Amino acid sequence: MSASQIIFYIIAVFILFTALLAVTTRKIFRSAIWLLFALVGIAGLFFWMDVEFIAAVQIVVYVGGIVVLIIFSIFLTQQSGNEMMKPKLSRTIFSVSAAVFGFALFYTLIGKYNFQTASGKVLNVDVREIGTQLLSTTEHGFILPFEVVSILLLAAMIGCIVIAMKSKTATNE
Incomplete structure (x- = not known):
């Protein structure tokens, strides 16, 4: 395994871990902060792939704009310290099954198609x-x-x- 693959897996695990915490935590403010970390991880992945413009847009628009707007909305509604309700078991089962179905669909599509450009050159x-x-x-x-x-x-x-x-x-x- 090369160093490039190790860096990719570290960034991917960080993104998946923080995204999972953003969805599963019961405190709404902590959920917004974990979403912030997940979006920063995605920007790090773009930087790693040498797509600096998209990484900068990711940071400015999503981290700097959307997450800050979400945090301000939480503070404006006076809900920053409240815990969210625990979801019903049927909703949890549906969510897990939808996630598994989506993962299986993407895995099948990625395995079926090659996703390379026609000329084989990197788009610059x-x-x-x-x-x-x-x-x-x-x-x-x-x-x-x-x-x-x-x-x-x-x-x-x-x-x-x-x-x-x-x-x-x-x-x-």
Whole structure:
């Protein structure tokens, strides 16, 4: 086994361990922190694969944006110290069976297909080209979806604040 494979397995075990803790812990704030660690592990995997732009986007968007938004939502709703309810046995059985089915499906698909590019070369895209495509208004540009997603995230954040303010005023009366 090479050093590269050992590093991959260490990162993969870290991601799986922290993701499992994010799903199984009963404290909601700890669950958000374990999710943060899992997403940082995924960014580490991208860095290990020499895809620095995707790793940076992973850190900025998911770790820096989504997880911070989740943590702020937890604090706004005054639920940071509460334990989540224990799930029913039927839901646990369904969740485990869905996870096993998904793992078997992915394992079958990965074993069936080779997943290599037609030329056998590694895809190497310049960051400048990615930025030009993201902010372009031409036929192959992505400025409209980029703006729609930003408006959607703003609406979600405003909705979180409105819900938190309503529940806070309702408990004060």
